[in-house]
Amino acid sequence: MKKLVFLVSVFLVSMTMEAQITTPQPSPSSTLKQTVGLTDVTIEYSRPSMRGRTIFGDLVPYDKLWRTGANKNTTIEFSTDVTIDGQELKAGSYAIFTKPGASSWEIIFYSDTNNWGTPQKWDDSKVAAKTNAEVQAMPMDVESFMIVIDELSNDSATLGILWEKTYVGVKFEVPTDATVVESITKVLDGPGGNDYYAAAVYYASTGKDINKAKEWMDKAMAMTKEPAYWQLRQQSLIQAKAGDKKGAIATAKKSLAGAEAAGNMDYVKMNKDSLKEWGAM
Numbered sequence: 001m002k003k004l005v006f007l008v009s010v011f012l013v014s015m016t017m018e019a020q021i022t023t024p025q026p027s028p029s030s031t032l033k034q035t036v037g038l039t040d041v042t043i044e045y046s047r048p049s050m051r052g053r054t055i056f057g058d059l060v061p062y063d064k065l066w067r068t069g070a071n072k073n074t075t076i077e078f079s080t081d082v083t084i085d086g087q088e089l090k091a092g093s094y095a096i097f098t099k100p101g102a103s104s105w106e107i108i109f110y111s112d113t114n115n116w117g118t119p120q121k122w123d124d125s126k127v128a129a130k131t132n133a134e135v136q137a138m139p140m141d142v143e144s145f146m147i148v149i150d151e152l153s154n155d156s157a158t159l160g161i162l163w164e165k166t167y168v169g170v171k172f173e174v175p176t177d178a179t180v181v182e183s184i185t186k187v188l189d190g191p192g193g194n195d196y197y198a199a200a201v202y203y204a205s206t207g208k209d210i211n212k213a214k215e216w217m218d219k220a221m222a223m224t225k226e227p228a229y230w231q232l233r234q235q236s237l238i239q240a241k242a243g244d245k246k247g248a249i250a251t252a253k254k255s256l257a258g259a260e261a262a263g264n265m266d267y268v269k270m271n272k273d274s275l276k277e278w279g280a281m
Helices: 002-018 176-187 193-205 210-222 229-241 245-262 265-277
Strands: 029-036 039-046 075-078 082-084 087-089 092-099 104-110 127-134 136-150 156-173
Touching: 029 136, 029 156, 039 136, 087 127, 104 156, 127 156, 176 193, 193 210, 193 229, 210 229, 229 245, 229 265, 245 265
Parallel strands: none
Antiparallel strands: 029 039, 039 075, 075 092, 082 087, 082 156, 092 104, 104 127, 136 156
8 A cells, every 4th residue: 555655656746747837938039030132140039028117217227238138148140241330240149238328329249149138247358349329219119129120231231129119220231242243253254144144233233334234244145045035124224324225225125025925014014115215116
């Protein structure tokens, strides 16, 4: 009997130890991934909520170092070097710390990401970059702490921090143009038609040397057995920009015929609009 009672007790203790209750996190974790130009940006952070509390100047004191979220460090990772307020930030992962103020915040990118909250001992040598951002008042409350990446372009974006009625934004720049130009230079040592085409379209779309773009596009089309109507469309636009209206009209007519054959009415319209603009219709 004693043996049976012992075995039942062991079984109950075992069941108690294995049983676990799962509940939601008060500050759920979140991951944001965004490509800016050719740079991959990843942000990992926790999202506390207001829950009726006054946040800035109370729960989060002014002019004190803040973890910028909850729980472990809020981190941002860049796949390439970036520039923040004229300061180069090497590719890698950084903790984001802030000092919120009533009218502006100090934003700090810290190379040590292995902290729970703020570092026990601050090390200025680990500050990779820091800048200030003006506070912008929001017209409504943002209940849950939020980080966004907006104002996207090929060369830059803005890291935005929102909570309560507060927004601050930090612009960062990425080396897209330098990377693309380096890639073009490298590839064009032994390029194919697709390489010439990509280089020509990039140069034309970013306002670079249009004559070089035309040269590359002419080479691309010469190396392409049967150019597609959408390729011919790009060639006609580059020819027009370079001042070769006669060539642009002839190429646009070929693109129009190809688009009509393919049933692509968007390209049909675009080619007709260009031909009218160039006085050919």
